[in-house]
Amino acid sequence: MIKNALASALIWLIAMLITGVFAWLLADIIIHGLPHLSWSFLVEAPGNAGRSGGIGPVIISTGLILLVAVITAVPFGLATAVLLSEFTQRNSRLGRLVRGSLDVLSGVPSIVFGLFGNAFFCIYLGLGFSILSGGLTLACMILPILIRTAEEGLQATPNDYRLASAALGMSRSATLVHLLLPAATPALIAGLMLGLGRAVAETAALIFTSGYVDRMPDSLFDSGRALSVHIYDLSMNVAGGDANAYSSALVLILLLLFINSIALSLANHWLHRSVVTV
């Protein structure tokens, strides 16, 4: 009896501790960041190396970088996941090779992706420091997590679906589009959110690819500073930039919540429209 009570007390304590750390972090950012947060902070350009002014161009650049990353990573990720789960045997050589390389890729530190992106996209492909380079580098970075979650989602759909639709004479592509992908949507969205979460917090991969320029970008070929790079620069490189760094961190958290809620509502929307409800 006492043992039981002790065990549950311990579990509660650990859970509270973890929640407490998160709450502390959030409270710290809100307390320091909220006083400077205003509409003008969100739309104005940074001034005096970021100490004054706002983060308007930085938010736009961040959004564009994420957009490039998602638009590139989702088709490739989805296609690879479909290949792995629907068109190869679990233990085939190709499947093992692709899965193995994805596992290695997902463990690669982001600075390595940054240096790769700099060498390949910026210099070799001649894209220079640009939002495109940054977005493509992030796409490479989030692909492994995207593919693995999408693959798990597809494999989790009951095999009865495949058998039943084959019995009805549906083609494999029709089965995929009308049954399997809708059924796997929650997993796909979860993977996308995990990937986006990693991407939006990325500094090391972006400072050498999308760069440091805090001007409003005219095109995807312009260098654009991401929010995380801006926060890093303000807190680590600019004396007196702490206040705006806190506010920018708050905006980053709000942006992440916003992206997550959009993704969730999209997932719900698609689920209601699909043939299969899980």
Added chain:
Amino acid sequence: MKKLGIVVTLIVLTGAVWGLLRIQSNETKIEKLVLTGSSTIAPLAAEIGKRFESFHSNVRVDVQTGGSSRGISDARAGLANIGMASRGLKEDEKDLLNFTIALDGVSIILNKSNPVNALDKQQIIDIYTGKIANWKEVGGNDAAITVVSKAEGRSTLELFLHYFSLKNTDIKPQVIIGDNQQGIKTVAGNPDAIGYVSVGAAEYEAGQGAVIKLLPLAGIAASVENVRNRSFPLSRPLNLVTRGEPGGVARQFIDFASSPQVNDLIEAQFFVPVAH
């Protein structure tokens, strides 16, 4: 069928990228000036760039960071029009030209609660080489010294090593940091730490209530004033470097950055202007 779909997607994506590239190459009327290098100079260069753009509407100044060594190698390789280096050029870098736009001093900093108020040159060398490991040996508390040093490639490190005639392998640091702000935060958060950072940044942060103090060097107080009158011994130039004589926009930018028109920007970044 599906393979065909994937192939089509690939072709469309490649086409889209190429299309975007073509559009870009057709509208390059705007002249781009790329600066890379020292993270110390980068915020200043970005501000000078903004003011320069306001006078030259057809020019865009893109500033990227990565450290002085990167600035020098990018300028040499032609990846950047102008490199930024917060140190003088070394012997094997004399193939490049350098233009000093401002000065910065490097100061030894301690936590404010540390009773030690001055260290002589030999004591600092002994602390950084690990011969002195406890503050009581230099008249402080009985506490182990936390030696904070900078990462390889940082010009502050090179300047520090040069002044104290040390090699990086001689230094026995407990903490290795990158930027000035990181150094100030590390020392402010550890009462037994010793570090070295930019005088301008340290003076500003100390004035803003950071729990650090700047140690005098060879009897001369570490202050922006003493860097300006060049009496402070541990100071460094902030340089723009180019491969060969700069022409066109690069020339204009360097002239602009060396003129008194940007003195207020230099002072706003806690550096010391050289132009009068």
